[in-house]
Each structure stands twice: as C-alpha cells, then as structure tokens.
Amino acid sequence: MTLANLPSFRHLVPENILVLGILALVGLSLARRPASRRLAGAIAFLACLAALAATALTAESQPRVLFHGLLARDLFGDFFKYLGLVTTAFVILVAQRSRDAIDYRNEDREAPEFYALLLSAALAVNLMAAASDLLTAYVGLELVSVMSYILAGFTPGSRRSAEAALKYVVYGGVASGAMLYGMSLLYGLAASTDLATIGRAAATAPALPVLFAAVLCLAGFGFKIAVVPFHMWCPDVYEGAPTPVTAFLSVAPKAGGFALLLRVFGQISGHAQGLADRSPWLLVLLVVAATTMTWGNLAALGQQNLKRLLAYSSIAQAGYVLLGVAAGGVAGQEAVLFYLAVYLFISLAAFTAVAAVADSGGGESVAEYAGLGYRMPLVAFVLSVALFALTGLPPTAGFIGKYYLFAALIERGHNGGGAAFYIVAVAAVLNSVVSLYYYARVLRAMYIDSASATHQTVAVAAVHRVVLVALTVPTILLGVYWSPLRDLVHAAVGTW
Amino acid sequence: MPTLYYLYLSFALFFIGTAGVLLRRNALIVLMAIELQLNAGNLALLAFSRSLGDLKGHVFAFFVIALAAAEAAVGLAILVGMYRTRQTINLDEVATMKR
16 A cells, blocks of 8 residues: 555654654753763664554554655564664663763763664664655665764774774775665666666566676675675774674664565566576575685684674674575575564664773783683673574574574575575584684683683673663573464565 | 657767776765765756656656766865875775785
C-alpha cells in the first residue's frame, strides 16, 4: 500500500522522536551554561528508548510504502531499527564514562554535541533500514557516514583520533563516489529509482552493465560493512576513534549496510528472479565473503592493540554474515538477521570491556591486559564470554548464529547452488578455528600471563558494570534459549 | 546531442576522479578528486533523466549536491584539525598507527 506524504508521518513516529531529541540536545548546547553530561545523556537515552518503544508499538505486519515510494515501513526494516536503536542506547551509557568521547574529568561541555551527533547517526541508520528507493538509500548512507566522520575525530587534541577521521573521510568519500556512479547507472538501466523495480529490471537487463553497476554500488555498501577490499579504513578508524564510537561503528552502520544490501540485491521484493540469482554476481559475493573472513582472521593474528585486533575480527565477522547474503533465500536472510542481532550484544560487550579498562587507566595493548582476570574480574569475564561467542563456541549465542549461517550455506549448496557453497562453508569453519588462536591469546594474557602484573582489584564505573552485565546476559541466554529471537527474525523476513 | 556523449564524459570524469584519489597524496587534492567522482555521478543522472523524460534523476542530483557540500565541509574541518596537530596534510605522512 503506497501512502502519500501527510498520512506517511503517522508511520514515522520513531524518527520524529529522534529528531526532537536531536533538537533538544542542540538547544542544550546553545544554552549559555555548560550542560552536564548526565543531562545530555539522559535526553539522548530517553529519546532512544522512546523511539524504540514507538517502533515496537507502531509495528504492523502489513507492509506499507511511505512518501510515494521513498521509504518502506515493514517488519524487516523495523528489525534493523531495533538493532540501531539498541546499539545507540548502550553506546550513550558507555560514553558517560569514556574520557575519549566526553572528557568528564575536566569539563563535559561537549556532551550535548556528542549525543546529538550520535542520535543523528542513529536516525540515519533508521533511514537506511527503511529505504526503498535509491535516493533514500543514498541519503541514509551519506548521513551515517558524515556523522561517523565527525564522531571518529571527536577526541580533542588527539592525533590518533584526527588521523582516524581523516582516513575515514577520504576512504568514505571514494566509496560514496563510486556508489553514486553505480546508482546513476542502475537508474539508467532500470529507468526508475525504486529498488523493487530495479531488482526486476536487473533480471532482464544485459548482464555486464548490471554487474558493473552492482559492483560499484557494492563499494558503498561494502565500505559501511567493512568487507575486503573496502576495509582499509576499518583498523585505523576503530583504533583511533573514541571507544564508544568504535562500538557504535562496529554494529549500527553495519546493520544498516546489510539492510540495504539485502533490499537492493536480495530477492526480497517478492520476485524470485532477482539479481541475486545471476551467477556472476553470486560468484562476486562468495569470493568477497571468503576473502573478507580469511583476510580479517589472518591479519588479526599479529595484532598487539586490542581495539585493532577487534577491528580485524569485526572484518572477519562481516565476511561470515556476507556468506548468509550470498546463500540467499529465506534461510540465508534469516541467518543474516539472526547473526546481526547476536553480534550486536557480543561486539558491544567486547568494546565496552575495552572502554571500562581504559576508564580505569589501563592501556589498549594485549600485553597490558595481563592479570586483568584478577584486577577486574567482571570485565575479564565479560570479555572472555564475548571472545568465545565471536569464535562461535557453545553455549554462547555466537554458536547458534554461526550454525544458522553455515546451515543456510549447506542448504543452498544442496539445492542447486553447486560445490562453491560447500567449499566456502568448509573455509568458514576453518576460519573459526584460526580466530580461536588470537582470541585465546587475549584470554591467556588476562588469566595466565599475570605473574608480573598487580593483582589489586580496580574499581569499574557503575554504568559500565550495568552495561557489561546487560550485554552478557543475552549473549549466554540466546545460546540456550533462542526461539524468541528466531520468531522475531522469522516475522521480519516473512513480510516479503 | 545523444545521451551517450554525456555518458562518455561522465565516465571520463569518474576515471579522472578515481585516478586522482589513487595517485595524489595531498588530502586537499584527494577531496577535490572525490568531488569529481560525485559530479560524474550527477552528470550521468542528469543525462539519463533527460533521455528518459523522468524528473527523478534531477531531484536526485540536487540531493547529491547538498550532501556533497556537507561532506566537503566536514572533510575540510577534519583537514584543518589534522593540520593543526601535525603541520602536514600529506596522506602518507600522517599515518602513525601500525599497519
């Protein structure tokens, strides 16, 4: 059902709440007295929760098309909005006690700006999740990029942060330039900017121009989800950006990128003969996914900085998820959504642990984590669970997520996909084994290599303790009882 | 003029922009090369829009111009911040983080 402009606003309540929150924060930063980080954080957190509640309350199983076809309101988009908003809510809390984001020990004058930018990025992720037109897809992607550039360089006077922002803006600009060119070619080929129409036209148009345009578009989406060869920015930005921002970047823009990837390239518009079924394109996706996970895991082996190690690990994780996109079909899409939801808790937990250690004066290198299991037992435990879950070991949720991904691959290989699917499935399992090696290095540092380190307990900020527990409970719980998430994912994919 | 001529020109612009990004090390020039890439996309959008008799391409180009301006503003601000801490905007010289 296509709605005109005014009736569409009724289905845009979550986004309107976010905009109100952003305006309130901008007003706060303009007020003469420096605003406290607690007030700014409370406004941002409440706006985030209200938007989350509004999304859940106004969700309808009947898909609607808003603004004459620019945005879609369906359970599929809503699922990605949940991911973006939950991530933002956690990041708001973590940032309260992160000196690289808000310098709370000197003065927190910049807190309203930080939170306004963070909420704008969340709004842009919502836009990406709901885009059903090339125009909204481009605007959403660019908006989240521009906000991320500023957030990455937010630490005042930090060389690393400035360098991260500069690299991010250069690589991001190139990726969006290439994507825009690909989009303009898609527009010319399909004579429309509507994603569903483009999907249908791509099935009949000559293969080579479609592939060229699709690969150019993949540069833009691939940049957001950090797949090889569009990953070069990722380690530097993850290392240099403030840790809460890194946590945000590792989940929310990736979720938005995958939402776009599924919408543009998947057969999700109800027609079976989409771009995803055409063999050269499928091969491109499989090769990119396999290269991404292998590259990410191999490069992570030698890393000494934990943030950088987690950056390479997140590249590898994006490769696994891309396998689900390549597998396609209902099983593949469900596996992608399921894994992204699980990955949200795991990745945020890992980066929150890094932020908690940094807040208590600890360094970021793996060597400096020696003896952490005795100094900060909770943080070390949460980090261990997160690392086990990233490897995909039971009984964590990471195991279930990986199981669905690999099962979707095998199923696709069985149903006429060919040997290539079996090969990448085996490669993915081998990759998980490789990843265990460098995760275990961190575990060894925390619990075994602690002879030289002090064993005196270090206090962790209350807000970090709350966030760490709140993230670890679902990581373990979803590993033993995952049917609610499974039903949610099933409903989201089933709207097509 | 046939649409194809405009497409050739847009492709040439895109190629020059990409080459500029890959070959030049001055961050300012790289930002200019990115603008060339975006304008190549704009030109292709407008050419297709004209030949299809569809206004959506024109509208798209306006959005691209606005967003490119936002991106350039942020990019230049980051560049200024970089120059203040390092006194250089050469992309090879600013790299300190271990590869």
